[in-house]
Amino acid sequence: MSDLAMVQEDVPGKRVPLVLGKQDFHSVTESVAGIVEGPTPHKWKLLFVLALSILLILLGSLGRLVTKGIGVWGNNTTVGWAWDITGFVFWIGIGHAGTLISAILFLFRQKWRTSINRAAEAMTIFAVMSAGIYPLFHVGRVWFAYWLFPIPNQMGMWPNFKSPLFWDVCAVSTYATVSILFWYVGLVPDLATLRDRAKTKTRQIVYGIFALGWRGSHRHWLNYERAYGILAGLSAPLVLSVHTIVSFDFAVSIIPGWHTTIFPPYFVAGAIFSGFAMVMTLMIIARKAFGLERLITMRHLENMNKVIVATGTMVGYAYAVEFFIAWYSGNPYESFALMNRAFGPYKWAYWTMVSCNVIFPQLFWFKKVRTSIPAMFVISIIVNIGMWFERFVIIVTSLSRDFLPSSWAYFRPTIFDITTFFGTFGLFMTMFLLFLRFLPMVAIGEVKSVLPAADAHPHHDDDGHDAPGSEGMSKEPVHAA
Template sequence: MSTSAPASDTHVVNDKTDDPVARHPLVLGGLGFKAITDRVAGISLGKTPRLWPFGLALALSLLMVLGGSLGWLVSQGVGVWGMNNTIGWAWDITGFVFWIGIGHAGTLISAILYLFRQKWRTSINRAAEAMTIFAVLAALIYPAFHVGRVWFAYWMLPIPNQMGMWPQMKSPLLWDVFAVSTYATVSLLFWYVGLVPDFATLRDRAETKTKQIVYGILALGWRGSHRAWVHYERAYQIFAGLSTPLVLSVHTIVSFDFAVSIIPGWHTTIFPPYFVAGAIFSGFAMVVTLMVVARSALGLKHLITMRHLENMNKIILATGTMVGYAYGIEFFMAWYSGNTFESFALMNRVFGPYAWAYWTMVSCNVLFPQLFWFKKIRTSIPAMFVISIIVNVGMWFERFVIIVTSLHRDYIPSSWSYYRPTLVDMSTFVGTFGLFLTLFLLFCRFLPVIAIGEVKGVLKAADPHGAHGHGEKAAEGHHE
């Protein structure tokens, strides 16, 4: 099959428009089919990017911190964390919910936006899907080690063991096991299915025998036939349909960890939609953070364009407004219920010992995202990078505020306590970033960071009815 570039490879289009209504193209620089393949495949098959080893060294350093923290935890017990009798959950569950939320944007971009035929997802969906897998792996660190004796972690699974014990099926903590494991499995399969055609591209372009064998095994014998593409599209749509309800159900079930309890500050029906909106909010912020760096470091500015980034910033603005609305509804429900304990719990968040954490949360999650109403800020790379980091800081504080401020003031004043994290708390959380970044950097270096076939599909030349005579070449290039 020919790999010659269509005429559009040499035709440079005007990337700017004076029409404020017109949409910017999703691929800039007049790139055609062959140029897109060269640019994306060159990252995996070419020379190592200059800054990549330094980033990997930093990530591995943080990963070693995680290993040391978990080793100390196992040898000494969970008492090395700052938890006490009053506050039994703290940074551990905060980190778990934080990372599960980070993983939501990937499946939403890949599944929901795909079903709604949003073409702007094509350049960012692959990296977002990878981010989902890595975030879930980072999240699973916490429930596995929170049990203390990690070698008994399999007791969380719904199987009888040698002691004749059965998990409590009525507990939302066990529901988490089902929800998160299902989410991770479907997301991994969804991600891998999308990678298969691009693995074949890397296999055919690889210059060393080792790479040819590895990418050949991963490509599953893909040859790009019409029949293969039909089955691929069908499988991709099925996985998108399976993933869509998981986006809504997983963080809903995570919210049940709190909502089904009778603890003031947790026992509220706003938590499921509130947690889902917050997860999408933090997930998109992390995608923006990673994509801003990746497009610059990997030379992908023509494929990850300002239109992609601006659309994600609009979603951050919308979901941030939803989160702010949920904050207000919590106070309304506490007042309308007439429950003295609920009112005390909410007022304690605002004016109590952890007021500094609450107002940090509100500032980061509600006030700063409102800056995206202004197009100049919404399209500024430095501004969106800083705001995306601020959003994730705020979302971590949100989980911390929900968990700790609802526990540290018990019904009995003699049980009141104040939580202070230990060095092991902090090093474990920082170490999870090492795991996440290590996996993401390895992904960027050795796997196609952009879905080559899907990006080609948004070009004008890919449309046989509107490609200005390049329909046959478009089809040929798409199945390269």
């Protein structure tokens, strides 16, 4: 049990090791690469067909939208933004957990991230893709979507750089780009592993191309780890900026219920909250389906649950502060908007949101709930529903009761609102299933580096344990604090 003791020495108190069982370098390679190399599981095929069918629903709905115009959605004159922007913010929010796990937890030297970061990063990219559907198609004439970018029009006019909507274009496209770069950098050594293990020529060539001829040279690792650390450092403020800017879409306008300074931190907390819930939903299924219980352990799940309860409480605090400020500011429009939110025609949505986001996650204070797979699975889904409602409540309640009572209207979604949103899950699932099938879903190299056997100097407790990228930054014993 000396190896057990060594894993534990990085943390105060007694904690379970990051990787369970007698794992050596080869068994880690086997258990992860084996998933990609083995025969296609039957269940995977079934799920893939299901995902593709849902994706077809998306394509059909978008086809309808493009041929008929955005009138196929239920948006009306007052509620000019409805399910489209709700879906966009929902998916962008989910996309935050991946970068949070890969960048911020990395910078804080949270080694437990190594088992889940790859899948979470993949989830980020696919969530951002799903989110991207909305800005792309809400322009109606999708072939003019390039107008979003800073290109002068036929009169030589530029897009307005002072508009939060333009900031949003910059933020989301930067975020998508940096997330892909970060993910790919992390993948290269593992792609080299797959290349080296390839049994067929096709696999060898395809993985070989994407592995870029990686040969694990320490001269390369030195630059690689520095690059990984820098990308993490760049992504951490980036991930915070993205949802901040998404919240500016609302907060910079003068609509009551939107025009508040709490929006940026509130949105960021909500994004992390929903993203972790989505990672949780996916990881619970994936670890079970692929037998990765020893790599993605209860400790990982429990830690994620702790993040969920923390961010859920922050979100609950933000709901309360909105009300407090509405009263304290003495602004009648603001207090009307908030009262209308909680007790107006959309009160059912508001209270669904509160119960899903604030009440249910509180169950994670109990260790029994925090460590029960069925309980956390259910709660993770509840949180995702709640976070969808949060965006819906913010967007629709404020718009449906604007400054001119004669234009007040109740928003009802059309079938195409529903199928478009439902269809984005098809896109997300299709991409995620392809990822599970063809790419290593756990960062093989990084997990090896947290094994006790990875320690080059067993007598120094600060070397060899860290995840890649900590070179040059973790020369001080990080766990001393």
